[in-house]
Amino acid sequence: MRYAKIVFSLLTLLLVVSGCGTKRQYFEPESVSGKLSYDGSLPASIMDAGRDGATLENGQVLTSKGLSSVTLPKEYVFLGENNGRYIASSQCGALLVMDAHQKVLFKKECGTAVASASLKGNLLAMVLGSNELLLVDMSDGKELMHLTQDNVFALDSRIAAPYFLGDLIIFPTLDGKLLIVDEQSRKPIRDVVVSNEKFFGNIIYLQVLGDRLVAATKSKVVSISPKSINFLEAEVRDVIVLKNRIFVFTKDGKVMLTDADLKVLKDRKFTFATFAGTIHGDFIYMIEKGGYVIATDIDLVSTNVYKLPDAIESNLFTTEDTLYYKNRFFKLDRKQ
Template sequence: MKLALSSLSIATILLFTGCSHKEVYKPDNVKGEWRTAGRISSSIAQTGQSAALLENGHLLTANGEKNIKLPKNYRLINADNTWIITESPEGNMVLFPEDGTDAKVTFDFKRDIAAASIQEDVVAVLFANNEMALYSLESKKLLFKESANIPIAVDARIANPYFLKELVLFLTLDGKIVIVNSETKQLLRSVVVNSDEYFNNVTYMNVIDNNLVASTGNGVLALSQKEAREKYEIRNIAYTTEGIWLTTKQGEVIALSPTLQFKAKKKFPFAHFVGLSVQNDRVYALEQEGYMIALTKNLLAYDVYDIDMDAKNKIFLGDGRFYFDDRYINIK
């Protein structure tokens, strides 16, 4: 191996070095600076769709920083108004009350957990091998279990199970939505979001007005009376009653109807979007080189603003805020 490496010519090394040069987004015009609105107590260490964990152990939710400190080396899985779901270094699922009391609950799984959610006494868990399970919160008894295809590789953005009244929607690591009745403990239906082999876990899902929208990194599904699917290399997605907006790996911002009918597209060469939010009459796309692009919902007009942000910062989307490093900006 050493001989093979030493035989590489300088010209070859320079060729590889040249090819590794990365193009970045450079706007033609910057309207001004989008100023920092406030700070949090520490930099962001872990991020998820429902919450983030700061370097000092404090919890950050969509509503702001909580005066709750989680143990060191615990991994944040999910958080709601009642429970903070974490994974201990030993592979156990540990639930901390959101009100900050000491009445924690531990499930001795000793195995890797991908995602989890809680509704009343039902705990829905998706394990890293794509196995789905329901447990009783009070008794810790196993209520339901279903195996699925073990994924080869997954996107780090893993969506947690979704409760819809008595239904549990497991968002699997192989691109499906598996619907289970939590009362009868029966599997009712499985819906394919996307069927790619790699990095195909469901990364997003929401239901508005009986219309379900879900996505992987490679495609999006809309499910109401009919199923509709479209292929996009998705970085971020936002869904409201007015429609769907998404950003792609090609630097595009795309507007769709709630049933995935194409409405508009705007391309920003070499842009790498790290956040997306729809507020009032604007679509806000956060670009990792430190730019906020504020577009009209029809994507016909936009302004670009400078943001004091490092490309390596972890991003968390709150209620009308983008959090990064130890600060945030308002977008409402």
Template sequence: MKELLLITLTAAALVLSGCSSKQYFEPEQTYSASSVSSSYGSSIVDISRDGATLQNGHYIGKQGVSSITLGEGYRFLSESSTYVLAGNTEGALKIIKKSTGEPIRAVSLHVPIVSATIQNGIIAYVLNDNTFGIYQIKDNRKVVENRSERTYAIDTRAASPMFIDSLAVMPMLDGKLIILNSGDAENAKVIYLSSEKVFNNVIYLSRMGNTMVAATPKRLITLGGDGQNEYRANISEAAISNGTIYLFTKEGEVVKLDSTLNPIAQKKFKYAHFSAATAFGGRVFALDQQGSLIVLSSDLSKHKIYDLGEVDTPAFITGTKLYKDGNVIELSKLGYE
């Protein structure tokens, strides 16, 4: 774990040392979004795929800012309608009951938790030594726990496990998906996305109907009735809307793909570096690291750019809302014309 942390921090330092020569996205014209922006009284200190941890100890989940306190040193991992999951650097998994706001259990996993998901009282988790496991609340026991290949550096955008009926899909840190039955963990299926040596963890995992969509920083795949398809790019983010996949690249491109990953349309914004993105309601939204929010039509033919101000802390999007530096922006009220 210490080696993983050291190499990750070293890589981050190298990136920061080159910032002086970095070129930035500078749109010719921008618009204000102040009329659809309001303060929520805190700021984000950590993000996961399913939410964000706030400086005041609360969290942002799918329903917005929660009044539940996670506890000192804990970061938000995921939630269900009944429970909230939080973890700390000592590898403790805290399970909080939403109806009371109080923890019902703290499970010692001994290694910091990268991601976790809960469904019907069953928790699927991935640790930062590339261990995956399933824990059952009712019986207070680990159903399974195994370790995949060792990793030395990961991308911070780690995907969360996903349940498909009785199956748990584990997004591993070495570019694999491990699919196992939570009731019969002996027979697991492994899908290889990528074989890169570092920064190769699964950063995106979702469903589009009966098709599974997953990505590492270099490769996007779909797996479904049409078999397995792939698209290679330097990936910042991905989003799904109306049977379409939108891919956001590190070169400032927004690419529209069909379910078999054939490009339908694309638009490039020179020097844009996307930090958060989504798509819904016939629009595509991409936030540049310098604070420009690009709103595009679903076919990428039209766009409008809003200036939200420099991004000082991590930004997070859930539903129709963008949380940035203590403000929440209602994206559904922003257009591309």
């Protein structure tokens, strides 16, 4: 009996020590250059946030351009905007497109939730939560293309939307591929496998700058040009592309500066930092979940840390120069 008690005590001690060893560590800057205050408030708090926008609790939406006066119907969330037309979906699989005057231009029952969507003229490109890819003509509701991809089991909430590029449509699939479709024939002409993970392996970033396409999943970044395809493996939190510079922000608090072909030129590590988002102007500003803004120049040489009024604990949305959190926002002063 005594032996059993000793073994039990040792196991308990081991569990305690093990628990202490995995205790969450927090970012603690060596110095803080100042405190930031929010510039203003929103009419309601953020209810849902994605890659291209956010939905407030009152139904209004935030886009890359800022706060819109459009109010979505109850139970709908914002997916994207194109030339004053707003795409929204419900959890039940209903999708609608409405104009700035809230007139419904198109509505479709998809049967499953819509993960992302984009518009070009009357063409509506969609990625469903079932990893089905659709191309719909909104003038008559006809499905011009319907492709089924491999099943996925879990998704990263930062879901990239389809991209119209000239006569091509780039579909970011939920199983980590870029499927390139010819708009005229509506046939796939090429695919690029970025990663093939079944859990949280969807494309989380997709951007085209000039003749270069940059995309990322949670574990890999790809840069595609007419001359080459290059990959960078990393635990990706976010990506920013500025001209011929690519900045990759990782889950372990590192920011990597690469050239256009993803060759790492320099990196900086911010121990225990957890990036919640990024904004940029003359500097890169990393929003840290503990309630800090880490500012660095585009060469990753100088760094300043500023304190936000509170920690980031819920939905956050960032545009190029503005941070939105709960019902407040902070905007970069580009005059400085």
